[in-house]
Amino acid sequence: MLLEIRDVTVRYGGHVALNGVSLGVEAGRVTGLIGPNGAGKTTLFNVLTGLLAPSSGQVLLDGEDVTRLAPYRRARRGMARTFQILELFGQLTVLENVQLAARLRRRSPGRHSRAGTAWPGGPDSLDPRALLDRVGLGAVADRRADTLPTGQGRRLELARALAVRPRVLLLDEPASGQDEAETAAFGDLLGELAGEGLAILLVEHDMTLVMGVCAHLYVLDFGSLMAEGGPASVRADPRVREAYLGTVPGQDDPPEALAPAGHIVEQR
Numbered sequence: 001m002l003l004e005i006r007d008v009t010v011r012y013g014g015h016v017a018l019n020g021v022s023l024g025v026e027a028g029r030v031t032g033l034i035g036p037n038g039a040g041k042t043t044l045f046n047v048l049t050g051l052l053a054p055s056s057g058q059v060l061l062d063g064e065d066v067t068r069l070a071p072y073r074r075a076r077r078g079m080a081r082t083f084q085i086l087e088l089f090g091q092l093t094v095l096e097n098v099q100l101a102a103r104l105r106r107r108s109p110g111r112h113s114r115a116g117t118a119w120p121g122g123p124d125s126l127d128p129r130a131l132l133d134r135v136g137l138g139a140v141a142d143r144r145a146d147t148l149p150t151g152q153g154r155r156l157e158l159a160r161a162l163a164v165r166p167r168v169l170l171l172d173e174p175a176s177g178q179d180e181a182e183t184a185a186f187g188d189l190l191g192e193l194a195g196e197g198l199a200i201l202l203v204e205h206d207m208t209l210v211m212g213v214c215a216h217l218y219v220l221d222f223g224s225l226m227a228e229g230g231p232a233s234v235r236a237d238p239r240v241r242e243a244y245l246g247t248v249p250g251q252d253d254p255p256e257a258l259a260p261a262g263h264i265v266e267q268r
């Protein structure tokens with residue numbers, strides 16, 4: 001298991017946001033983390049990336065205990081993330097955003113050598129222009145990042161994360177702001193990257209994307225793991241359906257029917 005958390009608990013004062021959660025992210029597949037609003041997904045993400053120290057439990061990266069390591073040290077060991085709210089350098093061009101990330105990778109001193117580890121797409125894929133082509137942004141390379149529509153901004157975030165040559169990629173709601181066609185293309189790209197050996201953890205509310213691209217899913221509810229398994233078994237799990245919808249509808253509903261309860265409320 002490339003990235004793992006073991007028995008992690010997080011308390012905010014008297015509130016238990018994560019309650020003894022264990023999960024693993026394997027190389028070569030997309031792992032999904034879903035759950036209704038407030039279930040603890042962002043908290044778990046922050047524990048994985050080092051922004052938040054758990055009250056108890058461990059984070060392991062390639063078997064090494066990184067629970068007490070600062071976020072930048074985890075990044076050097078091959079962890080990259082994107083954010084729920086876009087965090088781009090708006091005044092730089094699209095290309096410069098990726099070049100900057102690539103430069104940081106080259107300058108980072110204690111970076112672990114990964115001899116023998118295949119990089120997705122081969123070494124040329126790390127060239128900033130090649131990365132932009134790969135995510136479909138080659139034609140807008142010279143535009144300022146803050147002029148991009150959100151969907152393209154999400155893909156720029158992905159290119160920038162890939163430029164640091166991660167082994168594990170953590171994606172926080174990458175479909176938000178992308179239209180249906182963009183989300184479908186994004187899902188295809190994630191599938192390709194995983195196929196080339198990357199470990200991907202996807203936190204996402206778009207169930208069509210989640211069910212289409214994830215090989216394994218974890219479901220959080222009120223800070224505890226409620227279910228895990230392949231997409232088909234998770235979709236069919238009555239506990240999951242009840243947590244999401246408050247009812248147990250037919251098992252043949254389309255994936256988007258499993259929209260998180262909070263989001264359904266927002267749409268009304």
Ligand SMILES: Nc1ncnc2c1ncn2[C@@H]1O[C@H](COP(=O)(O)OP(=O)(O)OP(=O)(O)O)[C@@H](O)[C@H]1O
Nearest residue numbers: 012015016017035036037038039040041042043044
């Ligand atoms: N800094 C904080 N202090 C106190 N409580 C917090 C804090 N951050 C989160 N919480 C609470 O912890 C629980 C989990 O929150 P978290 O943001 O991790 O959920 P989430 O699954 O990411 O939700 P969403 O889908 O809305 O992003 C919620 O009940 C939330 O109100």
